[in-house]
Amino acid sequence: MEWYLALAFLLALILGFMAIGTPIALAFLAANVIGAWHFMGGQNGLIQLLNNGFGALSSFNLVPIPLFLLMGELFFRTGLGMRMFNAIDQLMGKVPGRLSYVTVVGGTGFSTLSGSSMGSTALMGSLLVPEMERRGYQKRMAIGPILGTGGLAIIIPPSALAVLLATLAKVDIGALLIAGIMPGLVLAGFYIATIWIQTRLDPDAAPNYELEPVPLGQKLKLVLTDILPMISVMIFIVALMLLGFATPSEAAAFGALGAIVLAVIFRCMTWEAFKLSVIGALKVTLMAYLIVFGSATFSQLLAFSGASSGLIQWATSFDLAPILMLLAMFAVLLVLGTFMEQISIMMLTVPFFFPLAQVLGFDPIWFGIIMLLALEISFSTPPLGLLLFVMKGVAPKGTTMREIYSAAIPYILCSMLLVALLIVFPGIATWLPGMIN
Numbered sequence: 001m002e003w004y005l006a007l008a009f010l011l012a013l014i015l016g017f018m019a020i021g022t023p024i025a026l027a028f029l030a031a032n033v034i035g036a037w038h039f040m041g042g043q044n045g046l047i048q049l050l051n052n053g054f055g056a057l058s059s060f061n062l063v064p065i066p067l068f069l070l071m072g073e074l075f076f077r078t079g080l081g082m083r084m085f086n087a088i089d090q091l092m093g094k095v096p097g098r099l100s101y102v103t104v105v106g107g108t109g110f111s112t113l114s115g116s117s118m119g120s121t122a123l124m125g126s127l128l129v130p131e132m133e134r135r136g137y138q139k140r141m142a143i144g145p146i147l148g149t150g151g152l153a154i155i156i157p158p159s160a161l162a163v164l165l166a167t168l169a170k171v172d173i174g175a176l177l178i179a180g181i182m183p184g185l186v187l188a189g190f191y192i193a194t195i196w197i198q199t200r201l202d203p204d205a206a207p208n209y210e211l212e213p214v215p216l217g218q219k220l221k222l223v224l225t226d227i228l229p230m231i232s233v234m235i236f237i238v239a240l241m242l243l244g245f246a247t248p249s250e251a252a253a254f255g256a257l258g259a260i261v262l263a264v265i266f267r268c269m270t271w272e273a274f275k276l277s278v279i280g281a282l283k284v285t286l287m288a289y290l291i292v293f294g295s296a297t298f299s300q301l302l303a304f305s306g307a308s309s310g311l312i313q314w315a316t317s318f319d320l321a322p323i324l325m326l327l328a329m330f331a332v333l334l335v336l337g338t339f340m341e342q343i344s345i346m347m348l349t350v351p352f353f354f355p356l357a358q359v360l361g362f363d364p365i366w367f368g369i370i371m372l373l374a375l376e377i378s379f380s381t382p383p384l385g386l387l388l389f390v391m392k393g394v395a396p397k398g399t400t401m402r403e404i405y406s407a408a409i410p411y412i413l414c415s416m417l418l419v420a421l422l423i424v425f426p427g428i429a430t431w432l433p434g435m436i437n
Contacts, residue, residue, distance in 0.1 A: 067256045078263040080263060135207070138204075144411055149191065163176075181432055334374060
């Protein structure tokens with residue numbers, strides 16, 4: 001069978017199962033079983049498929065996923081994340097658009113600690129949007145920063161999605177996690193600049209209001225008790241990997257332990273919070289493991305049928321500059337993001353894009369950050385970005401999708417600007433990982 005017929009057959013199976021409502025992981029598994037029976041010799045092919053799938057699940061590289069998820073769940077369920085957010089709120093003082101800045105600064109920290117874009121967006125949207133509207137903020141000043149910082153959880157470590165991408169693409173997990181630090185901070189800076197420009201162009205978008213001043217001693221106490229302990233967990237994790245003292249799996253274990261210790265110290269660790277944290281992390285971990293199983297076997301089928309090598313040869317046969325190929329892949333990710341969620345996109349594209357990127361001579365870590373940014377942008381891109389609907393679900397009654405779309409656009413443009421900077425200055429993503437090599 002020609003490579004393009006094999007590729008069309010496998011993709012048609014997956015899309016067909018998804019069209020009838022089959023969950024993405026199960027759709028891949030079902031398509032893989034049919035494909036293995038057809039391409040790999042019936043029963044023997046199924047046995048080989050299972051062996052390879054379970055071999056992928058036994059990889060030690062998957063350990064950070066449940067540990068990072070557990071750490072994020074603990075910060076969320078015990079209220080440690082909100083302690084940090086409330087402290088930043090008090091420290092900002094009387095600044096035009098203060099709550100919008102607080103959303104970016106506190107939301108970046110909370111997204112980093114939680115590692116969940118949807119969880120961060122849902123929590124901040126339900127808590128902050130009604131309060132900001134009550135104080136006279138226009139909806140774009142309330143909703144936009146939340147949508148932007150929710151996506152930061154994808155690229156700033158610890159990011160479970162980055163670990164999953166690195167596992168699927170077979171690149172260094174620690175390097176990819178560390179590579180997201182600088183782009184994430186730059187993107188947060190762009191968001192702050194966006195708010196500053198908006199408040200200067202339209203002062204009524206975020207009116208001032210009376211605020212009780214916080215004494216210097218109280219500010220120092222807030223920093224020492226409610227901010228530094230939480231941020232130190234993230235810094236500790238990154239430092240362990242950056243200095244070579246721990247693998248990503250070991251650093252993730254220290255992160256989960258650090259969250260438990262802090263919750264005990266602050267006397268907010270309850271059996272109910274711990275149980276809900278474990279259950280929440282377990283649910284997402286099982287889904288992630290099914291996805292790894294399906295992706296590993298799908299990649300094997302693509303290689304065995306000749307679909308992946310044929311597609312790469314076809315793509316590279318065009319006399320196009322590598323940058324144009326990169327932009328084409330980026331555009332594909334954005335288009336897929338309008339009707340698919342991020343993990344599904346990764347499963348479909350990683351087996352093709354990373355080998356193609358290697359042929360084109362792209363640094364795999366740098367390309368991984370580009371891909372994560374594309375996923376982050378598609379997460380909030382109209383009309384079907386998943387974060388847009390999460391925000392619609394938690395926003396006050398009367399909030400329209402048009403208002404949510406217009407609030408998201410400036411932050412999407414910020415992410416696009418960062419992608420352009422990474423293309424021109426790839427060292428933004430590769431400098432820190434290069435220090436550990």
